[in-house]
Amino acid sequence: MSDPAAAQSFINLNALLDNPVFAGGFGLASLGAVLAFARRGALATAGMIRRRMLVNVEISRQDPSYPWILAWLSQPREQTSFLAKKLTRINKLSVTTSTSSTPNGSTRASFFLQPGYGRHIVKYKHAYIAVNREKQATARTNTGEPHETVELTTLYAHRHIFEDVFSEARALALQANEGKTVVYSVRNFDWVPLGEPRRKRPLGSVILDKGVKEDIVNDAKDFLARRQWYVDRGIPYRRGYLLYGPPGSGKSSFIQALAGELDFSVAMVNLSEIGVTDDKLAFLLTKLPERTILLLEDADSAFVNRRKRDADGYSGGTVTFSGLLNALDGLSAGEERIAFLTTNHVELLDPALIRPGRVDMMVRIGEATRYQAAQMWDRFYGDVDVDGTYRERFLKRLDDLGLFREATDSESPPRTSTAAIQGLFLFNKNDMEGAISMAEHLIPQKLEPEK
Numbered sequence: 203m204s205d206p207a208a209a210q211s212f213i214n215l216n217a218l219l220d221n222p223v224f225a226g227g228f229g230l231a232s233l234g235a236v237l238a239f240a241r242r243g244a245l246a247t248a249g250m251i252r253r254r255m256l257v258n259v260e261i262s263r264q265d266p267s268y269p270w271i272l273a274w275l276s277q278p279r280e281q282t283s284f285l286a287k288k289l290t291r292i293n294k295l296s297v298t299t300s301t302s303s304t305p306n307g308s309t310r311a312s313f314f315l316q317p318g319y320g321r322h323i324v325k326y327k328h329a330y331i332a333v334n335r336e337k338q339a340t341a342r343t344n345t346g347e348p349h350e351t352v353e354l355t356t357l358y359a360h361r362h363i364f365e366d367v368f369s370e371a372r373a374l375a376l377q378a379n380e381g382k383t384v385v386y387s388v389r390n391f392d393w394v395p396l397g398e399p400r401r402k403r404p405l406g407s408v409i410l411d412k413g414v415k416e417d418i419v420n421d422a423k424d425f426l427a428r429r430q431w432y433v434d435r436g437i438p439y440r441r442g443y444l445l446y447g448p449p450g451s452g453k454s455s456f457i458q459a460l461a462g463e464l465d466f467s468v469a470m471v472n473l474s475e476i477g478v479t480d481d482k483l484a485f486l487l488t489k490l491p492e493r494t495i496l497l498l499e500d501a502d503s504a505f506v507n508r509r510k511r512d513a514d515g516y517s518g519g520t521v522t523f524s525g526l527l528n529a530l531d532g533l534s535a536g537e538e539r540i541a542f543l544t545t546n547h548v549e550l551l552d553p554a555l556i557r558p559g560r561v562d563m564m565v566r567i568g569e570a571t572r573y574q575a576a577q578m579w580d581r582f583y584g585d586v587d588v589d590g591t592y593r594e595r596f597l598k599r600l601d602d603l604g605l606f607r608e609a610t611d612s613e614s615p616p617r618t619s620t621a622a623i624q625g626l627f628l629f630n631k632n633d634m635e636g637a638i639s640m641a642e643h644l645i646p647q648k649l650e651p652e653k
Contacts, residue, residue, distance in 0.1 A: 257361040263350040266491070267368060271352055272316045273378070274371035275324060275333060294318040326367060329360035383458060384467040386494065388478065391485055393469055402462030408455050409577045409620060410567060415456065418443065421563060422464060422540060429538070439537045442530060442560055444501070446548035447567040450621030453544045456567070457497055466540070467494040473521045474503035480525030487529055487536055501526065501543040502550040523552065530560040569617035572597060572606050578620065582627040583634050592634040599641045618644040 261268050296318040299311060322333040331354050338349035356363060382399035408415065425441045432439040445453040461468045469490055471478060490496060504526040521529075529535060543561065545551065556564060579593045587593055600606060605618050622644050630636035 255358055256355055257358045257364075259354045259364055261352045261354070267371065268350075268352065270371035270375045271354075271367075273314075273374055274367065275322075276314070276316045277374070279325065292317055292322050292324075294320050294322075326363060329356050329363045331356045331363070331367075383462050384491075385458070386467060386469040386491060388471055388475075388482075388486060391482065393486065393489060393491060396470070400458075403455070403459040405459045405463045407581075408452055408459045409574050409581070410452060410456060411571050412573045414565060414567065418456075418563065418565060419460060419463060422460065425540070426464065438531070438535070438559070440531070440535060440539045440541070440559075442541045442543070442562050444543045444545070444548075444551075444556060444561045444564045445567050446545050446564070448569060448619060449546055450619035451567045451569065452620050453567050454497075454499075457495060457542050457544075461495050464495075465493070467491055468497055469494045470497045470499065472499045473526065474500040476520060478521055480522055480528070483521050483525060483529050484532070490536060490539065492538075496539060496541040498526070498529075498541065498543045500545060501555070502545045502547045527554065527560065530555075570605070570620045570623055572600075574620055575600060575606075575623055578623055578627065582631075583637075587634060592638065596634075596638050596641065599638055600644070603642060603645060605644060618646065622646075 261271055294317070295315045298314040298316065317333060317335055319335050319337060322335075324331050324333060334353040334355070336351060336353075338351060354364065354367070379399045381402055383402050384399045385396045386393040387396040388394075405415070405419065422441065429439055445456070447453065458468060460466075471483065471486070473483075487496070504521045504523050530541065543555075548566075555561060575597060576593060579587070579596055580590075583592065600618075626637055626640060626644060630640065
């Protein structure tokens with residue numbers, strides 16, 4: 203070489219390569235780099251193949267289908283092949299316990315076993331499905347509860363099996379609640395079932411004054427049958443009812459029975475409850491479960507809290523008047539909704555509330571009438587008082603006590619509620635004479651002020 207420096211460098215490199223220690227280390231490093239590169243290539247190839255050959259469905263705990271899928275996974279499946287029995291055996295379970303009262307007054311506990319956290323394999327029809335249930339590291343800011351997900355994985359060729367899975371899971375959920383009414387209450391920023399689903403209350407078990415019940419039921423059914431009519435005319439598909447009257451007149455009982463008649467659930471919010479603010483109510487309405495009657499109790503409390511929003515955005519501890527109006531027909535009101543408002547003090551309501559679009563039908567459910575008392579008597583004693591003799595004696599006794607007199611300017615006669623009459627009959631289940639003789643207990647008692 204003409205350049206002495208270059209020649210010397212070449213000589214030094216040859217000498218370095220001839221060194222067995224350096225050559226061995228260089229070889230190992232080169233082999234390690236090749237293996238690492240090959241591993242990354244293999245992982246990338248495997249990931250690509252996996253993405254091409256497999257399909258995943260992730261279900262969050264916040265999604266309504268989450269409990270459906272857990273219940274579906276808990277269903278026993280008969281496997282014929284030895285391999286399927288071994289692969290689909292679920293050894294890690296979690297339990298959900300619920301309690302309910304029996305007719306004799308004792309408490310019954312039900313234990314619901316479902317796949318626990320971790321990985322499982324199930325076989326459904328012709329496909330194997332890998333299940334991964336896990337808690338996420340993140341938590342919900344309003345409750346502190348960790349996020350949960352269930353991930354279902356199967357071959358891409360079997361991806362259409364998920365449609366059958368979700369359809370069957372929903373059918374199981376509907377079957378479990380068949381003949382029952384789910385009542386939702388508010389917990390933090392979620393709707394949660396209030397105990398176990400309740401047996402549907404027969405509409406005939408709620409006795410209102412003549413024609414009142416039938417008018418509301420017919421109106422609600424007509425509304426549900428006219429969805430396209432509302433759409434064609436660009437009218438929000440909502441219906442609002444206001445039931446007002448004294449406590450114990452049957453307002454809440456009727457709404458529960460109507461929900462059973464329509465095959466709806468009930469989502470209940472007490473507007474006087476501390477913590478149910480304007481923003482919270484608006485957010486809850488965006489998450490209202492489908493086919494659910496919205497029940498807003500104590501509507502008059504919103505008129506007591508007329509506090510305007512402060513500079514920091516705070517408007518008080520309960521729903522305000524404007525917040526209630528926005529909930530009924532604002533942007534958060536939603537479509538396909540039946541809403542009931544109840545109040546014991548209709549005189550506190552503002553005319554702005556009771557206009558069509560917010561409240562389409564106002565009904566007073568008041569004190570017990572002669573018609574209601576007669577119907578209730580027949581319901582409790584009709585099988586033994588066949589000719590109605592005792593019923594007429596009972597009604598005459600209530601007449602004598604002035605419980606059916608209408609109010610005049612000069613007097614305010616005592617009136618009683620259907621709840622009080624039912625309580626009297628429950629106390630005298632098999633004793634018609636006792637019910638008649640104790641009728642004076644139906645006169646409302648005035649509480650003496652404390653001294």
